[in-house]
Amino acid sequence: MNTIGKADLYSGKKRLKSGLDAARAAAGRLVEDGEAAGTAREMMRFHYGLKTRHLDSLIVADAGDGAFCAMLVLKDTPRGMPNVIGAPGTHGTREAAEVAAASLLAAAMVMVLDYKAEMRAGTADNLRRFEIGDFALGVPAEIVALIGKRIPEGANEATRRQLRDSASARIRTLMRGIEGSEEAWAALGDDAQVEIMTEAAKLLCVEVNSLEA
Numbered sequence: 001m002n003t004i005g006k007a008d009l010y011s012g013k014k015r016l017k018s019g020l021d022a023a024r025a026a027a028g029r030l031v032e033d034g035e036a037a038g039t040a041r042e043m044m045r046f047h048y049g050l051k052t053r054h055l056d057s058l059i060v061a062d063a064g065d066g067a068f069c070a071m072l073v074l075k076d077t078p079r080g081m082p083n084v085i086g087a088p089g090t091h092g093t094r095e096a097a098e099v100a101a102a103s104l105l106a107a108a109m110v111m112v113l114d115y116k117a118e119m120r121a122g123t124a125d126n127l128r129r130f131e132i133g134d135f136a137l138g139v140p141a142e143i144v145a146l147i148g149k150r151i152p153e154g155a156n157e158a159t160r161r162q163l164r165d166s167a168s169a170r171i172r173t174l175m176r177g178i179e180g181s182e183e184a185w186a187a188l189g190d191d192a193q194v195e196i197m198t199e200a201a202k203l204l205c206v207e208v209n210s211l212e213a
Contacts, residue, residue: 012056016056020055020105045136049078071085072085072101079141130209146201147201155206
């Protein structure tokens with residue numbers, strides 16, 4: 001894929017601004033529908049707690065070989081939340097990529113509306129999602145932020161790779177032979193749970209939000 005440049009980011013900011021009201025209305029319809037909103041929530045499952053102020057640029061760009069891609073760039077996100085969301089696959093025309101971009105923004109707005117509703121109801125939590133196979137783990141954002149203080153956001157690739165390898169290996173060791181279920185998680189004991197969450201926080205800080213079982 002061609003490199004995303006400043007011109008793409010700038011035009012993406014304009015696209016996001018002009019499309020935000022329509023995306024908000026589309027998200028409201030998805031939430032009312034129920035099932036359709038479930039698809040959006042699955043796509044955006046690593047972005048719990050998303051707010052409108054996090055939305056930065058909605059990009060449609062040349063992906064090379066006559067194809068186009070769509071992505072949503074975020075800003076000022078908490079550690080552990082990915083800051084780029086791409087629509088699946090590439091598209092044969094710019095028009096098709098524009099449609100995918102609009103759908104991506106609507107899906108993001110579903111998460112924004114969901115979190116606003118939880119805030120109003122007093123049911124919002126502050127967790128970052130991490131997946132180990134089919135098992136989803138909620139890592140407290142406070143742990144991610146604390147671990148993040150020791151992992152610079154601009155760490156070089158060698159440092160990030162070493163951290164990814166060591167944290168992944170430790171999680172797999174602790175989870176070895178255990179099926180991903182609430183019962184199995186409870187059986188691990190407090191010390192193992194805390195260590196797994198700590199290692200998961202390290203991975204979230206380097207934009208890794210899932211591991212194969």
